[in-house]
Amino acid sequence: MKQPLQSHGISTVDDFDACVVRSDSSSIREFTFTVADFKRISGLIHARAGIALNDGKRDLVYSRIGRRLRALRMTSFREYLDQLESSGDDAEWQAFTNALTTNLTSFFREEHHFVRLAELLAKRAPGERMLLWCSAASTGEEPYSIAITAAEVFGTLKPPVSILATDIDTQVLDTASQGVYADERIERLSEERKRRFFRRGTGENQGLVRVVDELRELVTFRQLNLLDPRYPVRGPFRAIFCRNVMIYFDKPTQYQVLSRMVPVLADDGLFFAGHSESFFHAGDLIESCGRTIYRKAQR
Ligand SMILES: C[S@@+](CC[C@H](N)C(=O)[O-])C[C@H]1O[C@@H](n2cnc3c(N)ncnc32)[C@H](O)[C@@H]1O
Structure with missing residues (x-):
């Protein structure tokens, strides 16, 4: 279920939605990834897993979800997200979730x-x-x-x-x-x-x-x-x-x-x-x- 971003308590990012996110001023990315796409992903993963993604995670999101786009031969994040939300494909929802978790751990952490x-x-x-x-x-x-x-x-x-x-x-x-x-x-x-x-x-x-x-x-x-x-x-x-x-x-x-x-x-x-x-x-x-x-x- 999609909810308005404000209700997720996620800090808002640059509102210039049409801007294509770049890792630096010189490199244009393989896939179109707008600020609106990032906000949409943040809202979806927050509603599904409780995970709050801050602005600093944009590169990480691009790289992790970018792999899904490559696997599905898609060219834009919007296309991927539209399909994700309309298809009800459980396997893809799981892949989306798996892609966005942080799994850092170790043996006897906090001994x-x-x-x-x-x-x-x-x-x-x-x-x-x-x-x-x-x-x-x-x-x-x-x-x-x-x-x-x-x-x-x-x-x-x-x-x-x-x-x-x-x-x-x-x-x-x-x-x-x-x-x-x-x-x-x-x-x-x-x-x-x-x-x-x-x-x-x-x-x-x-x-x-x-x-x-x-x-x-x-x-x-x-x-x-x-x-x-x-x-x-x-x-x-x-x-x-x-x-x-x-x-x-x-x-x-x-x-x-x-x-x-x-x-x-x-x-x-x-x-x-x-x-x-x-x-x-x-x-x-x-x-x-x-x-x-x-x-x-x-x-
Ligand atoms: C940083 S790891 C911590 C692992 C281990 N507990 C430790 O402290 O070393 C966080 C784990 O929480 C899981 N996780 C995140 N959201 C979750 C949720 N809503 N329900 C269950 N597990 C979740 C992630 O998949 C990830 O494996």
């Missing part, structure tokens, strides 16, 4: 969270299978870091945890479920972690590592848009990782997302946020209990 997670896992009740949710899993480094932490706490590759890993982007989920990475992605991990949790590729897979099968089996990957009004997930989750995705959402959207997550968070569960995210505006739902760590508001 202090995994120390706290390990303390939480160590408190497992006898016989309990602990449910954990990684809600912006990207290419998988985060859910596998959760799995590694669990394997270390319980001293086995089959720890009593189940990890649900979700993302809106189907392309990153494909990468995540394969669990194959360039070996420099794990270079900062200890030798012990590399040896226990990864297998090195040989021959044509030289330079690649694969997460061991036992850890991959702990993780279930599913697509889930955090903007959806209902989440088809069943908790209660002892931990929810929701890191470095809420930064793309405005505060009312963050509040709505939290109001859907908190009911599936266990009463003694932990909610892990990204390093620059804070939720003091949602104090009736969650409260801080550590550096970018939250728990259910204790009423």
